[in-house]
Amino acid sequence: MAEASGYEKLCRMSSPVRVLAIESSCDETAVSVVAVDGAQVQVTQNLVTSQVPIHQRYGGVVPEVAARSHVPETVSLLQQAINAMGKDGFDVIAVTQGPGLPTALSVGVEAARTLAWMTGKPLIGVNHLEGHLASAWLNPENRAQWEFPLLALVVSGGHTELVLIKDFGDYEIVGETRDDAAGEAFDKAAKLMGLPYPGGPQISRLAQQGNAEAFAVPRPMLDDPSLDFSFSGLKTFVRYTWEELKAQGEVSEQTRADLAASTQKAIVEVLCVKTLKAALRYQVKGVLLVGGVSANRLLREELGALFERSLPGVAYMPSDLAFITDNAAMIAAAGYWQWKKGNLADWREFDIQPDLNFPRAV
Ligand code: KG4
Numbered sequence: 001m002a003e004a005s006g007y008e009k010l011c012r013m014s015s016p017v018r019v020l021a022i023e024s025s026c027d028e029t030a031v032s033v034v035a036v037d038g039a040q041v042q043v044t045q046n047l048v049t050s051q052v053p054i055h056q057r058y059g060g061v062v063p064e065v066a067a068r069s070h071v072p073e074t075v076s077l078l079q080q081a082i083n084a085m086g087k088d089g090f091d092v093i094a095v096t097q098g099p100g101l102p103t104a105l106s107v108g109v110e111a112a113r114t115l116a117w118m119t120g121k122p123l124i125g126v127n128h129l130e131g132h133l134a135s136a137w138l139n140p141e142n143r144a145q146w147e148f149p150l151l152a153l154v155v156s157g158g159h160t161e162l163v164l165i166k167d168f169g170d171y172e173i174v175g176e177t178r179d180d181a182a183g184e185a186f187d188k189a190a191k192l193m194g195l196p197y198p199g200g201p202q203i204s205r206l207a208q209q210g211n212a213e214a215f216a217v218p219r220p221m222l223d224d225p226s227l228d229f230s231f232s233g234l235k236t237f238v239r240y241t242w243e244e245l246k247a248q249g250e251v252s253e254q255t256r257a258d259l260a261a262s263t264q265k266a267i268v269e270v271l272c273v274k275t276l277k278a279a280l281r282y283q284v285k286g287v288l289l290v291g292g293v294s295a296n297r298l299l300r301e302e303l304g305a306l307f308e309r310s311l312p313g314v315a316y317m318p319s320d321l322a323f324i325t326d327n328a329a330m331i332a333a334a335g336y337w338q339w340k341k342g343n344l345a346d347w348r349e350f351d352i353q354p355d356l357n358f359p360r361a362v
């Protein structure tokens with residue numbers, strides 16, 4: 001009789017399934033273990049080290065620097081996790097395969113391949129974007145309301161997408177940015193205003209003291225029938241406004257806060273209106289809010305309030321603040337979804353997929 005495959009062996013195993021995941025697609029190195037036992041989902045390890053202080057010096061992520069920093073961090077986090085739970089404390093290995101910076105992705109992928117070879121445990125390649133979707137599923141209240149079709153607003157430094165989720169593993173992009181991502185718009189506007197990287201949190205902090213009506217920041221494509229976004233015009237507006245203000249003399253902290261508040265409001269408004277439009281068009285049962293920009297308080301509050309007002313039957317499911325920025329718990333959760341489907345990889349042929357994305361709806 002042929003030897004049972006890793007997947008067959010796992011199906012026979014008693015629960016829970018413990019997924020160890022590695023994430024290294026950009027500027028966070030992360031290792032997590034998530035145990036799933038029926039409806040119980042427990043994040044038993046969640047280790048993250050951020051390279052933000054390193055990249056701050058350059059005003060953005062430098063791929064080569066990111067990759068080099070991932071090497072010692074990945075080893076150290078894996079060592080910590082495995083020391084804490086023992087060599088048999090996990091059943092499956094998941095790793096971010098893409099999208100992301102090629103050299104950065106390679107670090108996590110090579111570590112995962114080596115681990116799969118050494119331990120004989122099954123290996124799963126995870127789409128980082130599916131990981132962001134799964135970050136919302138880590139919240140028990142969201143899980144209880146999880147009914148397809150769902151819509152996700154994925155907003156990060158590299159992505160601004162409206163994703164229609166028809167089932168686990170069945171995703172379609174129904175709207176996306178035609179130029180800058182929402183996070184990029186925050187970061188670029190912040191840079192123009194002399195704020196450090198990453199600019200999103202800086203803008204939202206400053207905006208608390210600002211008047212959001214002070215500047216008429218454009219709302220690009222707000223009335224366009226498509227579900228696409230465009231944020232590059234916003235950056236141009238901020239550049240000219242900032243130059244004009246500077247030409248008139250020293251820009252006061254209040255004026256800077258006003259510009260921050262006005263910029264934030266414009267971005268949030270466009271994101272909210274398009275998400276509502278998409279939810280109506282696709283008759284979804286719930287809306288996920290995921291990705292780095294979903295840490296933005298105004299966006300979290302406004303989107304929730306808008307759905308409560310306009311579509312109270314649609315569940316609003318933002319991911320927890322703890323799982324918003326890149327982490328490996330979300331990769332483990334998406335890895336679990338893939339494992340359930342039997343999508344296992346062969347470590348001998350496993351490689352990065354830097355351009356991985358969801359298909360665009362036709
Ligand atoms: O998902 P993420 O951690 O990394 C990727 O890009 O994959 O997202 C980072 C982005 C950055 O552009 C950062 O400025 C933005 O998320 N961000 C925010 C806030 N916190 C992080 N943008 C607006 N408001 C925030 N509070």
Ligand code: ZN
Pocket residue numbers: 128132156291292325326
């Ligand atoms: Zn991300």
